Amino acid sequence: MRILIKNIDEIHSSGTKVRQEQFILIEDNKIKRIDKMTKIDEISDYDRIIDADGMIALPGFINTHTHAAMTLMRAYADDMPLDQWLQNKIWPFESKIKPDDIYWGTALAVVEMIKTGTTTFSDMYFAVDKIAEIVDQSGMRAVLSEGLIEANDGQEGLKKSLNYALKYNNSAEGRIKTMMAPHAPYTCGRDYLLQIKELARENNLGLHIHLSESKNEVNNFLQQYQKSPIKYLADLDFFDDNHILAAHCVHLEAGDLEILKEKNVHVAHNPMSNAKLANGIAPVREYLKNEINVALGTDGVSSNNSLAMLKEAKMASYLQKIKYQDPTAVDTKSMLKILTVNGAEALGIKKLGLLEENQLADLLLIDTKKDSFFYPHHNNLSNLFYAADSRSIDTVIIDGKVIMESSELKRLDQEKIFYEAEKRALKIAANFN
Ligand SMILES: CSC[C@H]1O[C@@H](n2cnc3c(O)ncnc32)[C@H](O)[C@@H]1O
Numbered sequence: 089m090r091i092l093i094k095n096i097d098e099i100h101s102s103g104t105k106v107r108q109e110q111f112i113l114i115e116d117n118k119i120k121r122i123d124k125m126t127k128i129d130e131i132s133d134y135d136r137i138i139d140a141d142g143m144i145a146l147p148g149f150i151n152t153h154t155h156a157a158m159t160l161m162r163a164y165a166d167d168m169p170l171d172q173w174l175q176n177k178i179w180p181f182e183s184k185i186k187p188d189d190i191y192w193g194t195a196l197a198v199v200e201m202i203k204t205g206t207t208t209f210s211d212m213y214f215a216v217d218k219i220a221e222i223v224d225q226s227g228m229r230a231v232l233s234e235g236l237i238e239a240n241d242g243q244e245g246l247k248k249s250l251n252y253a254l255k256y257n258n259s260a261e262g263r264i265k266t267m268m269a270p271h272a273p274y275t276c277g278r279d280y281l282l283q284i285k286e287l288a289r290e291n292n293l294g295l296h297i298h299l300s301e302s303k304n305e306v307n308n309f310l311q312q313y314q315k316s317p318i319k320y321l322a323d324l325d326f327f328d329d330n331h332i333l334a335a336h337c338v339h340l341e342a343g344d345l346e347i348l349k350e351k352n353v354h355v356a357h358n359p360m361s362n363a364k365l366a367n368g369i370a371p372v373r374e375y376l377k378n379e380i381n382v383a384l385g386t387d388g389v390s391s392n393n394s395l396a397m398l399k400e401a402k403m404a405s406y407l408q409k410i411k412y413q414d415p416t417a418v419d420t421k422s423m424l425k426i427l428t429v430n431g432a433e434a435l436g437i438k439k440l441g442l443l444e445e446n447q448l449a450d451l452l453l454i455d456t457k458k459d460s461f462f463y464p465h466h467n468n469l470s471n472l473f474y475a476a477d478s479r480s481i482d483t484v485i486i487d488g489k490v491i492m493e494s495s496e497l498k499r500l501d502q503e504k505i506f507y508e509a510e511k512r513a514l515k516i517a518a519n520f521n
């Protein structure tokens with residue numbers, strides 16, 4: 089299958105200059121050629137053509153940390169601190185969730201993610217088989233991990249999570265990858281963490297974990313072990329041998345930054361969730377300055393309350409400006425990088441996150457003529473990150489397939505998904521009324 093996208097106003101990709109008046113030729117799941125419109129006559133053989141006049145193209149957004157099915161808990165538990173939110177509201181709700189509910193909750197998330205320009209997401213949740221099913225059907229790219237909480241999951245859960253990781257790695261024509269996921273150092277004991285780490289090493293799988301999210305977590309570790317959670321994991325050699333994706337990393341003690349750098353830990357920054365749960369603002373500017381790879385995530389919908397990466401990016405950028413009283417702390421170019429190529433690196437996916445020849449064809453076409461946000465057209469990247477919202481996203485292509493066109497989903501029955509997710513969420517919540 090060859091798709092020719094012509095008349096693209098501008099192509100934005102990290103590390104390259106803005107390219108104007110270009111075409112992109114997609115062949116199967118890769119970008120075959122990007123060139124000037126003056127060369128388009130050289131392309132004769134294609135199956136379909138998309139006219140992108142008035143549009144800009146950029147790589148699809150990569151959400152590196154979420155719990156997709158938590159859409160079922162949107163607006164169910166707002167305005168609470170992390171520990172009370174988890175213990176009193178979220179975990180009781182989750183104890184009633186069935187695998188089919190997770191399928192529909194994830195489907196609702198997938199609708200929202202595609203419409204808001206996410207082409208790849210990294211998930212930590214239960215019932216990975218159900219999540220893999222909807223990812224496969226939807227055409228999205230994902231990194232899936234069955235989250236492990238020792239007291240709930242124990243050895244049985246560990247076995248199940250490894251089986252899922254092995255079964256679904258490279259499934260859905262290669263769009264699904266897997267990791268193992270100890271939930272956090274405060275919900276998994278030392279030996280359990282080491283067991284998971286060893287299984288991941290033996291099977292060449294990455295590790296996805298929540299880390300240093302709240303001041304409370306860090307204080308508890310300081311009190312109990314006289315060291316921060318980051319130092320605690322480093323002393324267990326947890327960071328050695330595996331690719332590490334650490335969500336949050338909001339609170340650093342002396343020496344933690346150096347550990348993250350030395351161990352090549354990839355940070356999934358979740359500014360909206362950190363703000364909503366009042367956990368704080370991660371030192372992203374320091375991560376960038378120290379060349380620690382930092383990418384963006386939304387966390388679950390229950391602590392956000394949406395999965396829109398443009399909102400997340402604006403929040404990330406503005407919070408860093410406030411934190412450091414430095415308007416240059418995270419600018420639009422850094423934001424593009426954080427949303428795309430840094431995300432691919434954080435998830436360990438090669439040939440993803442750039443609009444370049446021979447890269448995976450995951451891209452967005454943004455309509456800059458439809459909404460007020462792009463007028464005047466001084467700087468389209470600024471208009472996109474600082475002014476626009478997801479309504480300007482016209483086309484989403486993932487793995488060379490058109491998944492959304494003219495803002496219409498091509499593969500999913502949105503009405504059915506809304507209906508099922510609503511019905512199931514209300515039924516579970518009724519247990520607690
Ligand atoms: C074991 S699957 C994932 C597990 O994580 C919970 N969760 C969602 N958001 C957060 C967060 O911000 N910090 C810690 N844990 C979180 C989710 O409810 C699942 O139980």
Ligand SMILES: [Zn+2]
Nearest residue numbers: 298335387388
């Ligand atoms: Zn999380």
